[in-house]
Amino acid sequence: MNQPIEGNEEPYIYTGTSVHTDTFIRNSLRSFIPSRFSFNSPRLFFNSKATESTLGQKNPKVVFVLGGPGSGKGTQCANIVEHFGYTHLSAGDLLRAEIKSGSENGTMIQNMIKEGKIVPSEVTIKLLEKAILEKDNDKFLIDGFPRNEENRAAFEEVTGIVPEFVLFFDCPEEEMEKRLLGRNQGREDDNIDTIRKRFKVFLESSLPVIEYYNSKDKVRKIDAAKPVGEVFEVVKALFTPVDDKAAA
Numbered sequence: 206m207n208q209p210i211e212g213n214e215e216p217y218i219y220t221g222t223s224v225h226t227d228t229f230i231r232n233s234l235r236s237f238i239p240s241r242f243s244f245n246s247p248r249l250f251f252n253s254k255a256t257e258s259t260l261g262q263k264n265p266k267v268v269f270v271l272g273g274p275g276s277g278k279g280t281q282c283a284n285i286v287e288h289f290g291y292t293h294l295s296a297g298d299l300l301r302a303e304i305k306s307g308s309e310n311g312t313m314i315q316n317m318i319k320e321g322k323i324v325p326s327e328v329t330i331k332l333l334e335k336a337i338l339e340k341d342n343d344k345f346l347i348d349g350f351p352r353n354e355e356n357r358a359a360f361e362e363v364t365g366i367v368p369e370f371v372l373f374f375d376c377p378e379e380e381m382e383k384r385l386l387g388r389n390q391g392r393e394d395d396n397i398d399t400i401r402k403r404f405k406v407f408l409e410s411s412l413p414v415i416e417y418y419n420s421k422d423k424v425r426k427i428d429a430a431k432p433v434g435e436v437f438e439v440v441k442a443l444f445t446p447v448d449d450k451a452a453a
């Protein structure tokens with residue numbers, strides 16, 4: 206995946222930094238905020254002051270797990286859970302569960318996933334907050350989130366949570382395509398048309414988030430093209446020093 210983004214002479218990763226301001230957050234959120242709301246701050250819109258203070262009391266340790274579709278995020282998260290006692294929260298799984306639950310947002314979420322698009326942060330963040338508060342654990346792997354700048358800025362603003370680090374599974378597109386076509390989980394988005402759309406969204410919207418965290422020295426980049434066991438050996442080494450229990 207170390208090819209340049211189209212129109213960019215430099216390798217895509219570790220080159221740029223982005224400056225994200227309150228104005229950016231306002232502008233990105235305004236598009237999905239009903240006009241009857243007076244929009245002063247994402248916090249007011251999300252009405253999450255109470256949630257924030259509860260999350261603040263909980264003060265969870267969060268690791269974001271990012272990488273292209275099919276790079277092996279879910280597979281490695283299962284290994285991390287087993288060895289290091291984290292709770293795995295997959296944003297995609299939470300959204301798919303929301304569709305199944307018959308929620309009023311279900312059809313919108315389903316259509317966006319079918320098109321390979323990213324669901325508005327308002328929806329995904331509420332699901333993540335609820336899941337964090339429900340689980341009796343203080344260590345979370347948040348998989349597949351934040352997937353764009355809007356996700357990132359809104360999550361930080363609303364929850365106040367800053368990740369310990371960001372695991373980035375780097376994998377060539379051909380390998381990810383092969384894996385997704387063989388995944389066989391009956392997912393509506395694992396067809397070649399949607400897969401290509403998801404790759405495009407990953408390059409255009411998700412890589413800038415990884416670049417942002419890289420500028421903060423938070424990214425731990427892993428060669429995810431190797432076999433599962435070899436990838437986990439590298440992952441394990443990253444978690445061992447930060448995890449007291451595992452070191453015991």
Ligand SMILES: Nc1ncnc2c1ncn2[C@@H]1O[C@H](COP(=O)(O)OP(=O)(O)O)[C@@H](O)[C@H]1O
Pocket residue numbers: 272273274275276277278279280281384385387388389429430431432433434436
């Ligand atoms: N390192 C690997 N080598 C080969 N296949 C893999 C590897 N990691 C995961 N897979 C397989 O690739 C598919 C996608 O993996 P998954 O963990 O679901 O990716 P993601 O969560 O990033 O979309 C699954 O069928 C999984 O079994």
Ligand SMILES: Nc1ccn([C@H]2C[C@H](O)[C@@H](COP(=O)(O)OP(=O)(O)O)O2)c(=O)n1
Pocket residue numbers: 272273274275278295296297298300317318321322323324325329348349350351352356394403
């Ligand atoms: N933060 C997120 C995460 C996933 N989604 C949607 C859009 C994604 O294409 C689908 C599937 O994401 P998921 O992480 O489960 O799977 P892949 O990494 O694409 O294999 O869910 C989202 O809208 N916002």
